[in-house]
Amino acid sequence: MAIKLVTVDIDGTLLTNKREITPQVFEAIQAAKAAGVKIVLATGRPIIGVENLLQDLQLKDPGDLVITFNGGLVLDTATGQEIIKETLPYDDYLDIELLSRKLGVHFHAITKEGIYTANRDIGKYTVHEATLVNMPVFYRTPEEMTDKEIIKTMMIDEPALLDAAIAKIPQEFYERFTIVKSTPFYLEIIPKAVSKGEALLHLAETLGLSKEETMAIGDEENDRAMLEVSGNPVVMANGNPELKKIAKYITKSNEESGVAHAIREWVLN
Numbered sequence: 001m002a003i004k005l006v007t008v009d010i011d012g013t014l015l016t017n018k019r020e021i022t023p024q025v026f027e028a029i030q031a032a033k034a035a036g037v038k039i040v041l042a043t044g045r046p047i048i049g050v051e052n053l054l055q056d057l058q059l060k061d062p063g064d065l066v067i068t069f070n071g072g073l074v075l076d077t078a079t080g081q082e083i084i085k086e087t088l089p090y091d092d093y094l095d096i097e098l099l100s101r102k103l104g105v106h107f108h109a110i111t112k113e114g115i116y117t118a119n120r121d122i123g124k125y126t127v128h129e130a131t132l133v134n135m136p137v138f139y140r141t142p143e144e145m146t147d148k149e150i151i152k153t154m155m156i157d158e159p160a161l162l163d164a165a166i167a168k169i170p171q172e173f174y175e176r177f178t179i180v181k182s183t184p185f186y187l188e189i190i191p192k193a194v195s196k197g198e199a200l201l202h203l204a205e206t207l208g209l210s211k212e213e214t215m216a217i218g219d220e221e222n223d224r225a226m227l228e229v230s231g232n233p234v235v236m237a238n239g240n241p242e243l244k245k246i247a248k249y250i251t252k253s254n255e256e257s258g259v260a261h262a263i264r265e266w267v268l269n
Contacts (some may be wrong), residue, residue, distance in 0.1 A: 001212045005269045006032065007042040007067065007200050007226055008259055009218035010053065011183075013236055014041065016255055021056060028260035029057055032267055040203065042067035042196045044152070044182050044222055046110055047075060049133025070180065070197035070222055073112070086175040086191045086203060092176070096153050096189050097142050099173065103165035105157040108137075109150045116140045116148065124154035125185050144258040152190050159184040180222040188222060194243055197225025217251070217262055218243070234262045 008014050029039050039059060041123035043050055047068045054060050054077050064077040074084035078145035088096075093109060097118060102108035102183060109116045114136045118128055122137060130137045140148075155162060156157030162185060173179065178190045197244075204214050216223070216230035227246055235247035236258045244250060249266055252258035 001182060001210065003037065003210055003215045003232060004213045005038045005040065005200075005204060006215045006217065006263065006267060007040045007196065007203075007230070008044065009196075009220070009223050010043040012219040012254055013217055013223075013239060014053070014254070014259055021053070022257045022260070024240065024257035024260040026057065028257075028263040028268075029059075032263050033058070034201060035268060037263075037267060038063075038065070038207070040065045040067060041215070042071075042199065042218075042223075043225060044068075044070045044186075044188055045133045046112060046135060046136055046151070047073065050110075052134075052169055061159040065203060067199040067203075068112070069194075070178075070182075070188060070190055071194045071196045074199050074202070083206075084199060086151070086194045088153065090146055090150075090192055093145060093150050093153065094142055095143075096173075096177070099169070100155050100165075103155070103168055105155045105162055105165045107153065107155050109148070110135070110147065110154070111148050112154045113151055114138050116145060116150075118142050123156055129154070129156065129186075152188060155187040155189065156185055162187060167228075180224070182220055182222040195225035196223060197227075200226045201229050212250045215262070216268060218258055221253070232266065234266070 060077045062078045066077050067074050106119050108126045115130050116138050118141050148180045177192055179197055180188050182188050202254045212231040215232040216226040217234040219236040233247050234249045234251050235243045237253040251262040
């Protein structure tokens with residue numbers, strides 16, 4: 001059965017290590033679009049952090065879609081219409097923020113407008129995230145966050161420190177939230193109903209597509225949900241070894257235009 005919807009992770013998948021789109025990837029995506037295949041970027045980034053990529057890849061035409069915040073916000077890229085929007089209740093934010101303090105790791109919350117942290121010593125990975133996604137950083141106490149529509153929270157710190165903190169997270173939090181590690185220094189904590197997988201399922205249903213007509217391409221744990229629900233899960237050669245166990249296909253690395261190889265080999269062939 002022909003593949004008609006492809007969700008593509010960004011960092012470590014679509015982009016090279018220098019955060020560039022290779023000509024081969026650009027050309028493969030244009031060829032897929034011309035063949036009527038819907039290409040949907042699926043990322044933990046906020047929408048502002050992916051706008052330039054949507055422009056560069058010509059994915060802002062009527063009907064084009066994007067999955068942001070790991071599924072917390074899904075948009076029509078041409079109109080800005082919100083297809084899915086899931087926010088974190090203020091009381092949940094308070095619980096996660098307090099837990100981060102108890103665990104001794106840096107923490108921030110993200111809305112459509114910016115990154116908010118109650119850490120007076122703003123962590124270097126908060127600064128890194130702000131630079132990566134082109135968002136401003138604001139210092140706000142937890143009490144000043146009551147009016148914010150929080151879509152994602154993140155514990156961010158040195159890998160060893162973060163891993164030690166993760167080992168101490170109470171099971172209750174895993175039952176209440178979706179918790180995924182997207183890089184060695186990022187732990188993302190989002191509403192329980194939110195994942196790239198749920199977003200993929202919603203889009204497939206809306207478009208009237210079967211599981212077999214979908215493909216997901218990723219490299220890290222925050223891609224697991226969409227890989228598990230897709231009929232054609234593709235993991236990058238540079239991907240997490242645990243994810244490769246659930247892959248139908250292993251493509252080339254992000255440095256070798258692996259997304260282009262996957263599209264041409266298993267979508268357009």
